[in-house]
Amino acid sequence: MKSGSPIADLCSIERTLQIVGERWSLLVLREVLLYGHSKFGDIERSLTIAPNVLSERLATMVDAGVLEKHEYREAGSRARFSYHPTDAGRDLIIVLAALQQWGDDHNAPEGGVTVTRSLGDSPARVAIVDSSRRAHDLDDLRFSPTAAYVRAR
Amino acid sequence: MKSGSPIADLCSIERTLQIVGERWSLLVLREVLLYGHSKFGDIERSLTIAPNVLSERLATMVDAGVLEKHEYREAGSRARFSYHPTDAGRDLIIVLAALQQWGDDHNAPEGGVTVTRSLGDSPARVAIVDSSRRAHDLDDLRFSPTAAYVRAR
């Protein structure tokens, strides 16, 4: 994704979007992280994405350290690669969960929620937590730019 | 943003991306939600975005119920509109925070983190919480598609 604003490189939001901000990126990640798809063809079929596009999206995410390729070989055919999240990639699941939660809460599909998030048998939500891991109200959250950052804008 | 996959309308991730998945959408929201910008010109200057593009992004987010226009009038000039988050829009702050946190954690800018998130005087993180608002490890999170959804794919 093209850089964008003047502070593109300083802002972590923008830097993350440079990796996963393309139209298909987060959907590819949905396939890998939520549905456990790892083979090229599985992702391709599930998304009906053009193969060159999928190839490119996978490559940029591999380059960015979000996914990694594992070689595998099925009986009688050549070596292939499957695509798996790195630890960093796995952390992006929270972005997907946040997008999903907002959609569920404010723009739910016709027939109601289609995919639920759970922790054991209780529902899971994405929230802002303090250092003792307790959730707070969104209104309590503050963003504080550093002096250097303010100067740059 | 164009629909995408075959299950575009069923998936809350995709539905949300249809609203905020364009290149500039989340950056406009950063201006409004994080930096408190509400005037057209303020956002325009801060992002150096083309006015027609900004106009369109604002319009789609107003249509989607993420932002709302408030009329205001400065002494001696005509009525203008300022743009403010709705309650639904405010909830998108968690998506921004999640993107930012990932960037901070795994792809931090050269000079270190530029904008911190805090709750009072303690740092804030985005996390998965259970019904009693306690954070859990990401590995414990499960996504469960409904039967109807599985059928559709």
Add this chain to the structure above:
DNA sequence: CAGTATCCTGAACGATACTG
């Protein structure tokens, strides 16, 4: 099947002129 290479199209974007 798992991709890569080519070519083409379109939509989002950029620049800019224009209006109240």
Add this chain to the structure above:
DNA sequence: CAGTATCGTTCAGGATACTG
């Protein structure tokens, strides 16, 4: 200043052929 309208451009994406 706050937008809208127009026009040109560019790049992501779509279709498809091709290779091992």
